[in-house]
Amino acid sequence: MDKNYGFVKVAAAVPLCAVADTRHNCTEIAELIKKAYAEGAHAVVFPELCVTGYSCGDLFFSKTLQDGAYKGISYILDETKNLDIVSIVGLPVFDGVHLLNCAAVLLKGKILGIVPKTYIPNYGEFYEGRWFAPADKASKTEIELCGQTVPITSNLIFDFGDMKIAVEICEDMWASTPPSALHAISGANLIFNLSATNAVIGKSGYRKLLVKQRSFTSHCGYVFVSAGAGESTTDTLYSSHVLIGENGAVLTDETPMTFESKIFYSEIDLQRLEADRKKNTGFCSVLKPASEYKTVKADFNGTPITSLSRDFSRFPFVPGLKSDKDTRMSEIYDILAMSLAKRLRHTGIKSPVLGISGGLDSTLALLVAVRSMDILKLERKNIIAVTMPGFGTTDRTLENAKRLIAHLGATLREISIKDACIQHFKDIGHDINNTDIIYENSQARERTQILMDIANQSNGIVVGTGDLSELALGWATYAGDHISMYAVNCGVPKTLVRHLVSWIGESVLEGEVKKIIADILDTPISPELLPAGENGKIAQKTEEILGDYVLHDFFLYYFMRFGFTPQKILFIAKKAFLGEYDEIYIKNCLKTFFTRFFNNQFKRSCMPDGPKIGSVSLSPRADWRMPSDAEARLWLEEL
Template identity: 50%
Template sequence: MRDGFIKVAAGTPKIRVADCRYNAEQIFTLMREADKQGVRVLCLPELCITGYTCGDLFLQPTLLRGAEEALATILEATKNLDMVTTLGLPVRNKWDNKLYNCAAVIQKGEILGLVPKACLPNYGEFYEGRWFTSGAGVDATVTLCGQEVSLADSNLFACEDMPGLVIGVEICEDLWAPEPPSIRLARSGATLILNLSASNELAGKAAYRRGLVSGQSGRLVCGYVYADAGEGESTTDLVFAGHNIVAENGTILAERRFSTGLTISEIDVERLVYERQRMNTYRTESDQACWRTSFSLTPADTRLTRPVSPTPFVPQDQSDRAERCNEILYTAALGLKKRLEHTHAKTAVVGLSGGLDSTLAVLITAVSMEMLDRPASDIIAVTMPCFGTTDRTKSNAVLLAERLGCTLKTIDIGEAVRRHFKDISQSMEDHDVTFENGQARERTQVLMDIANQTGGLVIGTGDLSELALGWCTYNGDHMSNYAVNAGIPKTLVRHLVSFISDDKEAEDPQLSTVLADILDTPVSPELLPAIEGQIAQKTEDLVGPYELHDFFLYYAVRWAFPPRKVLRLAEYAFGRSYDRAVLLKWLKNFYRRFFAQQFKRSCLPDGPKVGSVALSPRGDWRMPSDAVAELWLDELEGLM
């Protein structure tokens, strides 16, 4: 439960149709197993005490009595379990003499409440309307297993020890309806929806079901646990595959099919609460919309098993990654295309260093020119060697410009920088920040002036990661007329260039080869003199690995996670690559630099947003330039 994580599970017990005693044993055995694995909230299938496929036996008092006795057995057998469990059974309301398909929410031998199914399918292979009454609008009290229990479709279950955890329940077809009950439950505060289901298996149905669950969790900004009936249900006409799913805010965290047992993951309740707070279009209803029953959970650490990618900006699946790269490439190119059209720019001027960022910028610019049906020669690629430039990067810049068909200009800025240093009395032996930034600003001046000469725009090359860390020279590479890489983090820059390299391998092997060598070159601004022809200044040795900073950026900015939680997730994602001390060192550096360098982000040039994190002061990020990082750094001090 620490850091907002709650371990949940969808469970499918092996049952026998109408054998309530046997089913009770299978259910409480599965509940005990879930408890051993640290599960705090367990969802079991629809009508699992009796079996969903009992048919007209639901009208037999013997089955209903057996179901109640089985529930009593389960309550007694699990009275020491702290875990909250939902399980399905038929319940008759003696006041209206109607039978309801219900979810019982139980904990520590008590029934916290009953939730009736609202949407009863009575079409195709389903005949629920033959036996059950819709629970829509029902608000009653029934006696079950000797307890007075609320039977209502508006029941919510709120955790006293974890205020963000509020559980809502819907049953199978409720999710398929045009207006699922989970909409009202979520608007009334439910952050975790449990769905007790008995959805038969058909060819292609699993994909549709998966889309429904992930889509609903995303639409409602909630955790969604879907527990499906499986082995043991009647196969007279239908087959049930136990398709269990755990989803969170549009992402499938865990999934299992064609087996019984538990499907376990962790829901991040803090993350859901933050996202709802952030979205002013997420409308809530008054507390009177649903009735809340409180329950308590003993606070405990939650061992993480959910997927946490070390590269949150880069899809893990190769086909997804290729699609994402193509999408981002064209999104950025469309932004530049519009700017070139609007300004009637005759040229696009790019400073080409032979590094990753400028490579991506010129590749995006080339796509924009294709969209405009303009020749690549309208791109002026400018290489500006100086004291730290190596033959490798200079050669790669020239080859890249030639393969793309750009107009290439090589301007050695060494003499101009020396004259400038002489003017301001800067020693050539003093390799301080002035020595570095003087070169960066001279390069920007050259680019701006060439753009003036040719009626063009200077295309910025700096990426999102550099902006987060302030790893750019103010009014140097920090400035441009349009910054195409401004929304692309460094880890994704690498994958975009790699994607283009692979894509061009057959069409232009020479271009593919030079891109591959650029990918293999250490990241460097090359502002310090080379040592024996090799790059002397490696960025990641100075500011830290970009894979870590991109991870920190994603969770600290996109999700506003506190430093302690960012560190915990980093340890989980990078535990085999970096120890705690190294992670802490670079996380502290991230917060120090992120706060100190806001002044550079406060006056950024325009650039397209292409992902969920952006730092434009006109878009996603508004932060005072003189904000202090002490609270964030203090939180990390005690974690060594």
């Protein structure tokens, strides 16, 4: 599956069945398998008892129906014997003692295994206990079916290389200890659920919640499909609900109320699941020995995936839905403010000292400091906000900084660094007209020295303003803006800084300060260390040097969160940013990202304390422990 970057394409089919008409049903199933294969699916699942129909009632006791089901399976096997696609269909199976509600796993004319239903519902409108026995009552571990000797047990894992499939059936998902949990800790990464669940008020929400929960706790892909409108409506309507979940996220949610057969697709990212299983040590707490499982191995190549139907957000660090956004932004703001408040409270210090440039990062840090003062019931004037204009400072950013400080009620100090830097250049013998790295870094270190001394002078602490993206790229001057006494923004990536500042401006602040925030948001990102242009505007623009932060944050998320390879990150970035950036630009930015990420670990190895706010953090004491002298060669060679 490496050729597909760990993606497998799955399909969930809802055939329009005819109750007890196995010939019709199996013809329909075979056609849907062919369609799924033509669309590049690697596996397709059908509803519970789809070969006969779920709602056959006491007809399940009929040998005629049973024989028809077996003949139907033979027909499906013959029709799909040349197709490299795993098909999972539901049928009743008699083991010589008990009738079992089963799923048959088929591939290229072979029945790989039969999985009986573990939990048999016998309440409300469900009377399965009248006809079927649970899996643990099965009298055999192998049966003869369609001329083949086939394993029959609920503890089956189908091993197709990277893709390891297991099955549970309808009610199994609703149990307090679902089979899928045991399947997952025994190695399955893709669970299929054949269901016949009815349409009643509110039930679809429960199903969705369960799929999210099962896929999250088991770090797996979960494909659920229910019988639909073809079933009998004597007492209930079957929902035709299709859900495809991955690690707590729902990729597909469809309820096709129609008298037509339907099929739905998505791609499951097995490498993403593997990454979380590696990191989550609790996942390894085995409830049942894996030795009780039988593994069925089969050769499987599958159709290469050339494009993806699933979407990837361009802003993986930023909450998407408006309803989620308000809650999440408020939570992030509280985490930052409470973290700083705790540090101030613990030290007994009442004066946070910040350098305010009129840019996004320092604006966020100041807004957090203000909130911390409010939490501690301290006066905002205790905040010492210092503007330190240098050779590249523009009137726009300086005025925005001063106005912001005034409107938020902090204490403003303005200290130019020009004379100090000019003297420093004289002392070390550096030509002031040579605007090289010495020219830039001297200014950053001078500002840090001023802030540190003011903190000592006022019994305060320097609050750092650098963000997570800058840490990843090493876009900070060592022993300059890289250093502070508490780095409150260190867990916030640049794209989230922008959205968070915007949200605070819209949802928290009032009056004139909202306009100031709006102008800061409209200002190009820049350290302003090089002289301004002839028109007095910013000449040094960070994203013209590094590439756009939206790309770097995208790379950072998928590299840090899931350990994806550079080629896979490029593959999904091309999908996410289609029409925005071409492949050459994305690839060049990706090379920049990995080069700078590896080369600048030494800065992260001694970064100040600061709060983690999400799943990605670069703290050397917590989430990211990397040697400062690691080589980037393997990652760069992929590109």
